[in-house]
Structures are given as structure tokens and as C-alpha cells.
Amino acid sequence: MSYPLTRDQHLELYYYMKLNRMLDEQLVRLFRQNKVVGGLYSNLGQEATSVGTAYALEKRDWIAPMIRNVGGLLVKGYKPADILMQYMARYDSPTKGKDGTSHFGDLKGRHVVSPISMLGDLVPVMTGVAIAGRYLGQNIVAMTWVGDGATSTGAFHEGLNFAATQHAPLVLVVENNQWAYSTPVAKQVPIHDLADRAKAYGIASSIVDGNDVVAVYQATKEAVDRCRAGKGPVLIESKTMRMKGHAQHDPAEYVPKKMFEYWEARDPIARYEKYLTQNNLWDEKTKSEFAARIEKELEAALDVAEKSPFPPPELAEQGVYCDGCHTIEAEWKRSKKEVTPPQSSVKPEWEVTDFGGFDLASTMTKQSAAAGANGGNGAKSSRTIAAAQKSAGKSNGRPEKPKVPARVPFGRGPKGKEGRK
Amino acid sequence: MAPVTMLEAIRQAIFEEMERDPAVVAIGEDIGVYGGAFKVTAGLLERFGWERVIDTPISETAIIGAAVGMSYQGLRPIAELQFIDFIACCFNQITNFVAKSHYRWGAPVPMVMRGPSGGGVHGGPFHSANPEMYFVHTPGLKVIYPSTAYDAKGLLKSAIRDNNPVLFLEHKFLYRRIKEELPEDDYTVPIGKAIVRREGRDLTIVTYAAMMHSSLEAAETLAREGVDVEVIDLRTLLPLDKETILQSVKKTNKLLIVHEDTRTGGIAGEIAAVACEGAFEDLDGPVLRVTAKDSPVPFSPPLEERFLPNVNDILSAARELAAY
Numbered sequence: 001m002s003y004p005l006t007r008d009q010h011l012e013l014y015y016y017m018k019l020n021r022m023l024d025e026q027l028v029r030l031f032r033q034n035k036v037v038g039g040l041y042s043n044l045g046q047e048a049t050s051v052g053t054a055y056a057l058e059k060r061d062w063i064a065p066m067i068r069n070v071g072g073l074l075v076k077g078y079k080p081a082d083i084l085m086q087y088m089a090r091y092d093s094p095t096k097g098k099d100g101t102s103h104f105g106d107l108k109g110r111h112v113v114s115p116i117s118m119l120g121d122l123v124p125v126m127t128g129v130a131i132a133g134r135y136l137g138q139n140i141v142a143m144t145w146v147g148d149g150a151t152s153t154g155a156f157h158e159g160l161n162f163a164a165t166q167h168a169p170l171v172l173v174v175e176n177n178q179w180a181y182s183t184p185v186a187k188q189v190p191i192h193d194l195a196d197r198a199k200a201y202g203i204a205s206s207i208v209d210g211n212d213v214v215a216v217y218q219a220t221k222e223a224v225d226r227c228r229a230g231k232g233p234v235l236i237e238s239k240t241m242r243m244k245g246h247a248q249h250d251p252a253e254y255v256p257k258k259m260f261e262y263w264e265a266r267d268p269i270a271r272y273e274k275y276l277t278q279n280n281l282w283d284e285k286t287k288s289e290f291a292a293r294i295e296k297e298l299e300a301a302l303d304v305a306e307k308s309p310f311p312p313p314e315l316a317e318q319g320v321y322c323d324g325c326h327t328i329e330a331e332w333k334r335s336k337k338e339v340t341p342p343q344s345s346v347k348p349e350w351e352v353t354d355f356g357g358f359d360l361a362s363t364m365t366k367q368s369a370a371a372g373a374n375g376g377n378g379a380k381s382s383r384t385i386a387a388a389q390k391s392a393g394k395s396n397g398r399p400e401k402p403k404v405p406a407r408v409p410f411g412r413g414p415k416g417k418e419g420r421k
Numbered sequence: 422m423a424p425v426t427m428l429e430a431i432r433q434a435i436f437e438e439m440e441r442d443p444a445v446v447a448i449g450e451d452i453g454v455y456g457g458a459f460k461v462t463a464g465l466l467e468r469f470g471w472e473r474v475i476d477t478p479i480s481e482t483a484i485i486g487a488a489v490g491m492s493y494q495g496l497r498p499i500a501e502l503q504f505i506d507f508i509a510c511c512f513n514q515i516t517n518f519v520a521k522s523h524y525r526w527g528a529p530v531p532m533v534m535r536g537p538s539g540g541g542v543h544g545g546p547f548h549s550a551n552p553e554m555y556f557v558h559t560p561g562l563k564v565i566y567p568s569t570a571y572d573a574k575g576l577l578k579s580a581i582r583d584n585n586p587v588l589f590l591e592h593k594f595l596y597r598r599i600k601e602e603l604p605e606d607d608y609t610v611p612i613g614k615a616i617v618r619r620e621g622r623d624l625t626i627v628t629y630a631a632m633m634h635s636s637l638e639a640a641e642t643l644a645r646e647g648v649d650v651e652v653i654d655l656r657t658l659l660p661l662d663k664e665t666i667l668q669s670v671k672k673t674n675k676l677l678i679v680h681e682d683t684r685t686g687g688i689a690g691e692i693a694a695v696a697c698e699g700a701f702e703d704l705d706g707p708v709l710r711v712t713a714k715d716s717p718v719p720f721s722p723p724l725e726e727r728f729l730p731n732v733n734d735i736l737s738a739a740r741e742l743a744a745y
Contacts, residue, residue, distance in 0.1 A: 128490020330495030
């Protein structure tokens, strides 16, 4: 499916990516001037994924970012000054200096859930946001990003499995940026495509060139529409590259030089500039206007950030509890009468009615054949959800029938009382 | 009104709160069709439907994580952990996501995590734990551990209406063993307030949950021996009602702390410190502790009986302290 973009939308995508890039560069300068408190996690090279995915959402939709999704936060309405003040630990930052980096959010206005440093944990949380949204009649989509490293965590799998069983409107973007700190993908997971994780949960998936902002947008829009239509969660694997170390202190000497060169030639912003020129969507004048405008914006943002004081020390012990400071109410989009489901509606539409009973022999034969076909699974630059689903042999978002793996013989274990426990 | 068990009191609290507020939802393993491993959630699915009574995979991290997400939407999830021992599986979600949420970025988490706790039923090392202190040491949570049916219902209602994350521990030994007549009208019990279960002059016992009943029993025996014991039921462990403890210590001048949790790092140590800091000059004797042994909860009856504190343990500690 294709989702055409207007010229204005193209230029807006460019604006957010370029803003993301220049803000990143500004933060690096501030880090070198010792104005950043703690670590600095660069987004360099991943702007297309952050911006392209978030751009496919609507205002009512929810996101939960990672450290390298500043682009998504900008699309969701945060200002560069917010990000600067977070990194500079100032009082006027979104967390008033209680937390740093991208660890901030906004429940009511922008629908952003603040991340935590334990990666993968956002998957079950956003599943909850999605389920609640359905109950509240909001027709929202919840989206979160995880890296290749987070796909090894239990929370990732528990969250995805639960989302799948609930048919939750969750878009899970796996940013395969090749490195989890210093660990390459090959040492992180024993599979080539992280999108394959989706098969185990019977959900739709796609693989996208994460440095092509239009492709990222298209894949996400398709996933979002699918979720909104009630077809369950979607996993998008975005193949991209982290162009710096884990944080500023890490020179990333473990990354082969050739790998940097390969990805540098695929820089998302340079690529998009070329695309805009080739498609006559702008001219040199517009291009330089963007750079000048963003530079000015960032100068103003820095001014705001530097004028903000550090938080008063007594703030340290305040706000542990929220007693008396909030009225927490669900935002119902339907009448109260509809909210309490009638007694008969105890079964969801996707309640399992298939009680198993599959042909063991033929399943095993198919499994062996599939294993052979998948042996030389080469790189794919992009594939759509439909194609991915076709390969998974299903189309309605329902879990496929279980397949029995070829039996792996156990070694002869100890016998009697010492036997397998 | 006929007397009801603590289990029924808890069930009533959930049912009534779901009736009262459509934002209250229940989530957990086997809580729907089956009605929960202990039947606390029996009848909820039929009344409130699958959107509000959510059966989950066996996936504690998913249960707590999803409840957090739901609370961000303004819902008030009650997350059941089938046995409280399994809370270890979602320790990260609770200590890092739930407890720190409001402090870090101002996002309240109005959710309740509840589950059957405690020993005495020969459940073994994975079905008998008292995990309160992992969470009492976690700023941002509230930890409740009631000892009566009345309190269980009233405190659970308060917990559900609270804008903060609350860990609500239910002693499974008490589930069906104690019965109480409950008011017909809606009522709540305030979080963070201890209660004096028995007034006395000579010695204070601070306790909670199942040990509250053992302590009261010991106090009756001691009364016949001429020792007038005051028994304080904490009800809420976090925040701790220091005021009530100190007031009592200042009156009786002697403090014994009794809990079923293991000794090292148990809340008795914290309460002893509170007494030393706030009433040192009023103390006429050492602060003593009666607790479980420092081991996992054993399975076999003679082992578990040895492990758990009992009325005799309380009596001998109280006699020793009274004679000091």
C-alpha cells in the first residue's frame, strides 16, 4: 500500500530530521563544554527511523521513546529547549532535573510515556496503554521503539506475547542499529532478521530500510492503519546504524571502519536531500533556508536552557507520592452506559474457537522444507507487511497453527534417582 | 449481615469498586473464567466482561507493565499476582517503572498490585513468601498488609481510590480462617494509619497480618500473668505510622516487634531504629524481635512450624522483656 506525501509533508519530514541532526550536533558541542550533565546518547544516523515512524501517527496516538528517538519527540511536539534542559539538568526541563536524557513524558498533552533505562520494559507498558485505549473507545495506536539489544529481554517477549493475545493496537518498532553498546547483532540474537520474532507471536511484521525516511513512514503508516482497523499488533524492523558509540564516552573502536563507511554512504539526511532535489521538491535556496532557520531556533533554545537555573536542592525529596496534586480520570470517548459492557459480552471477538488438532506428520514435513528454504536468508532492504505475512502463511492476524519442531534427540542422561528433574 | 471471610471481604471490595467506578479494571492470571486461583475474583467476568476482567498469559512482567500503561490512561487497574512469590518476576517493573514514575516525570500510577502472601499452609519456598521488605525499601510505593476482614475491605477500597501504586498483601492463612461482620454501607480504612488493637500499660507489641492474631492471643495469656500488653496492628507498612508506635512506646516503655517475615532486614529492624531515634530515653529495656528464621519458607510441616514464629515465641520474648 502506498501513502503519498504532499510537498509540505516532505519538507516537514526533512525539517524534523535536520532539526534532530543539528540538535544532536549542538548537544555534542555542549557536552564538550561540560554543560551536559551525565552521559550523552547521540541519535546520529537514526533520524529517519525516529522521525518517519512518529510522523505516521496522529495527535491522539501514544509513543514511548528510547534514548535515540529525539526525532520522534520533536514530531510529538517537544521543543529543542526541552531536550537541552533535560540534558543540562535544569529546573525548567520536563522533569525539573529529576531525570535526564530522553527520560521524560507527557500524559495529557502529547501522550508520551517516559522511558526507563531497562530496555524492553516499554513493550508491556504500551500494550497496557493500547488495551486501555480500546476500552476507553479512543481508537488510538500505541507505539514504542526498542533496539536490537532489547529484543533479548524477557519484558520484550512478555509484552509482545500479551499484545498479540489481546490483539492490542501496538506498533513495535525494532530499531536494528547493529550495536547494543559494544555487542553486535550477531552476538545478540541468533537470527538474521529481528522481524522474524513476530512469527512466534502470530503477528504481522515488516522490514524497512531505516535510513530511508519515506520508506519508514510508509511502513509505519501501513502498520498504524492496520492497528486502527483492529487487526492486532505489528512489528516493524528498521535496519539502520548507530553512527557513534553507545554514549559520548564510547569511541566505538569495536565497530569496523568499513561498516561506518558503508552506512555513511547511506546517511538518511544526505539521501533525503538528494531525493528532494531529484523530485523537484525544493531548490538550493529552500535547503539553505532550512539550515538557517534551524540554527536560529537552536540558538534561541540554548538561550532558554542556559537561563534556566538548576533545581532547588529541596526538590530532591518532593513528589515521591502524588497525593493531592492530581485528579486522575480516564478520558471516556463513549457514554458511561456503553463503558460497562453488558453481561453477555464476556468473550472477545478473537476468542479461541480452534481447539488444535493438526496433522503432525504433514506439519513436520513442511517444517523441514521451510528450514531448507530459509537457509540462505540474505539481506532484504524492504518488505511490506503483506509480503511478510505471506511468508508467515497467514493474513488475518490470528495466530498460525502451531508447528512442531524437528525433534532434537537428548543426550543419554543419568538414570534412576539421579535422572532428569 | 452474616460474617464473611477475609477472602470474601477482598472480593466485595473489588466488586463494589468496579461497580462504583468504570475506570477500575482487574488483570491477572486465571482471574476471569476460573475466578482466580483462590477465587477472589469469582463472578467478576460475568458481571463486568472481558474488557475489564483481563485474563493474561503467565507473564508477570506483562501484567504489571500493562497495568502501568492502563493507569497512564486514567484507569485504575487491580493486578493480581497468583502467589505473591511470583512478584520477583516483575521486580524491575515495580521498582523501576511503577515506583519512580511520579517522582521522575510527574506521571501518577494509580494501580493496586495484590496477591496471597505468607506461610502456614505448607506451600513451600515458592508459595509462602512475605516479600514486603523489598518494597518497603522502595520509595514511591505504598505497602499494605491487613489482618482482619474489615480492614482488608476498607484498605483495599482506599488502595483502589489512591493515586499512588499500592502493594496489597493478603495473608493466605487468614483468607478463610477469620470471619467478621461487615458494615452494609460503603466504608474505607485510611492508608498509613496503625490501630491499637488492645490497650495496655506494660509492654508494646507492634505487629501486622497473621502475627497480629498470635500477638493478641499472647497478650490475653500475659494479662492473666499480670502483664498488660498493648498490641498495635500496623496495617500499612509504607508509609509507616511512626507516631502511633512512638506514642505507645512512650506509654509502656517496652517494645517487642513481631512479624512473620524473616529476621535480617525485616521491618522490625526499622521499627527498632524508629523507637531508638524517637523514644530512646523512654525505653526501659532492649527492643526485642520475634520473627521467622532466616531461611526460605520450608515445605514439610515440622520444618515450617519451626520456621514460623508462634504464640510461645511471643510469650517467652514478652516475659523476658517484661521482667527486664
